[in-house]
Amino acid sequence: xxxxLDGHRVAVLAADGVEQDExxxxxxxxxAAGGTTELLSIAPGEVQAYRSDIVTADRFPVDLLxxxxxxxxxxxxxxxxxxxxxxxLRTDDHxxxxxxxxxxxxxxxxxxxxxxxxxxxxxxxxxxxxTAWPSLRTDIVNAGGFFVNEKVVxxxxxxxxxxxxxxxxFCAALVGKFTQHPEVIGRF
Numbered sequence: 772x773x774x775x776l777d778g779h780r781v782a783v784l785a786a787d788g789v790e791q792d793e794x795x796x797x798x799x800x801x802x803a804a805g806g807t808t809e810l811l812s813i814a815p816g817e818v819q820a821y822r823s824d825i826v827t828a829d830r831f832p833v834d835l836l837x838x839x840x841x842x843x844x845x846x847x848x849x850x851x852x853x854x855x856x857x858x859x860l861r862t863d864d865h866x867x868x869x870x871x872x873x874x875x876x877x878x879x880x881x882x883x884x885x886x887x888x889x890x891x892x893x894x895x896x897x898x899x900x901x902t903a904w905p906s907l908r909t910d911i912v913n914a915g916g917f918f919v920n921e922k923v924v925x926x927x928x929x930x931x932x933x934x935x936x937x938x939x940x941f942c943a944a945l946v947g948k949f950t951q952h953p954e955v956i957g958r959f
Contacts, residue, residue, distance in 0.1 A: 776806030779846040788855020791820035791828040800942035838865035847949040852884025861892035881930040881945035901931040
């Protein structure tokens with residue numbers, strides 16, 4: 772994967788309660804492919820990560836508040852999950868607007884676990900096929916999306932996965948999507 776993302780800058784949008792492995796492994800995949808990541812959040816300071824929503828993990832420094840971020844300066848957006856993180860993001864107007872704008876302009880977006888809650892809140896899943904943590908199925912369907920239970924789904928500019936167990940497939944798909952621009956639908 773080395774060099775595929777040379778010169779690419781990817782935003783990672785997270786808040787307290789983010790699932791540590793989903794945050795760390797997706798960033799690692801981008802950086803291993805030569806890209807850089809910047810952690811955006813809704814509050815300054817640090818983001819507190821967890822494992823399985825209950826085990827306190829590491830803290831990560833916030834690079835920039837999402838309300839001050841310029842989407843045009845990024846080549847893609849990663850939304851890691853964890854139950855608490857997307858629940859916090861979907862109640863923040865700046866975070867929702869950032870995600871909505873990324874989807875509307877066709878910026879590559881990768882969301883895993885509970886992160887599609889933010890996509891639902893942004894009103895961007897209508898007519899899309901995606902996967903997520905199984906408990907989001909009803910939310911996605913009620914928002915007009917098509918839910919499938921697969922490791923990873925690519926629908927145009929959107930890459931989605933279910934959980935940390937799917938991280939190898941998710942990371943490979945997001946690096947692949949961030950390097951290409953054609954809008955394709957595929958499943959891995």
